[in-house]
Amino acid sequence: MGNKPAKGSKNADVERIAQETKVDKNEVLKMLETFKAVSDKSGNVDKKTMQAYIQNNVGSTNSALLAAVFNIFDTDNSKQINFQEFVMAINLLSNPTPEEAIDICFRSLDLNGDGYISKGELKEMALLGARMKRHVQIFNAQGSLDNVDLPISEVSRATAEAEQIFNLMDMDKSRSVSREEFTALMEDKIELRKYIEGIVFNENIRNLFKK
Ligand SMILES: [Ca+2]
Numbered sequence: 001m002g003n004k005p006a007k008g009s010k011n012a013d014v015e016r017i018a019q020e021t022k023v024d025k026n027e028v029l030k031m032l033e034t035f036k037a038v039s040d041k042s043g044n045v046d047k048k049t050m051q052a053y054i055q056n057n058v059g060s061t062n063s064a065l066l067a068a069v070f071n072i073f074d075t076d077n078s079k080q081i082n083f084q085e086f087v088m089a090i091n092l093l094s095n096p097t098p099e100e101a102i103d104i105c106f107r108s109l110d111l112n113g114d115g116y117i118s119k120g121e122l123k124e125m126a127l128l129g130a131r132m133k134r135h136v137q138i139f140n141a142q143g144s145l146d147n148v149d150l151p152i153s154e155v156s157r158a159t160a161e162a163e164q165i166f167n168l169m170d171m172d173k174s175r176s177v178s179r180e181e182f183t184a185l186m187e188d189k190i191e192l193r194k195y196i197e198g199i200v201f202n203e204n205i206r207n208l209f210k211k
């Protein structure tokens, strides 16, 4: 009897989140199980908790991966991911509108969360993208991402490409790309959009929380 109210409130929560996120209730229940595996005892996820999850489940300590994933999920920048944010982000990663896709791309490329994309951030994400691509193509996304060794030729290719893309994006040569600049470019330049989405909407990221 003692745990009835708690159980009831949890169900109400699932119901409310299902309604607000328009995700099927059974899916939300499934995500709750995954969330429990990711979160700490208080039911929240901070960067450390997420780092531990990624390390335990996919054997990766890649800092760009951690930052990108964390930023995608922490939509209100509270440095904590709650269950509603978790459901929303998982849903968005598989089914975003064009505007949502741009938002996700911006958040994940802005690794330090200062509101701008720097050349260094783009390069880091480009290298992560190259690594993830190889992980999928050669290892069928099995085993640790960190064990994928990136040939030096691939490192130079990805870095040069990121350099070129960054110069294209940074139109006012301020050495950083704001959200406004980024949004306009993503809407305008289909090649750029394909390149960025190819990095962010990667199987590796999508599969992190599929169990
Ligand atoms: Ca948050």
Ligand SMILES: [Ca+2]
Binding pocket: 109, 110, 111, 112, 113, 114, 115, 116, 117, 118, 121
């Ligand atoms: Ca930044």
